Amino acid sequence: MGSAQWSKTLFNNRYLLQVAFAIADSEGAVESSALQAELGLSQPAVQRALRVLEEVELITRQPRASRTEHLPYRRVEHPFWETAKALVVAAEARP
DSSP states (O other), X not given: OOHHHHHHHHHSOTTHHHHHHXXXXXXXXXXXHHHHHHHTOOHHHHHHHXXXXXXXXXXXXXXXXXXTSOOEEEEOOOTHHHHHHHHHHHHHHXX
């Protein structure tokens, strides 16, 4: 059972843990398009995960200079990020 299955089981979203791991592993600021490229996921998959994380206040939207710029998000300090990383590592280590 990989991280996608664990994510689906825990959060009812196959990609939330994968997106959370990438955010946790970042410098703290991320953009949806960069996450899509890094993870090889579709825009809707990344956007759903970002909406959930924003709804529970684990990330916040940051201002952008113009409407044509990508919408940046900033990670909020929380123990969840280390937990997300640990869950992905544990899920991927299982046979």
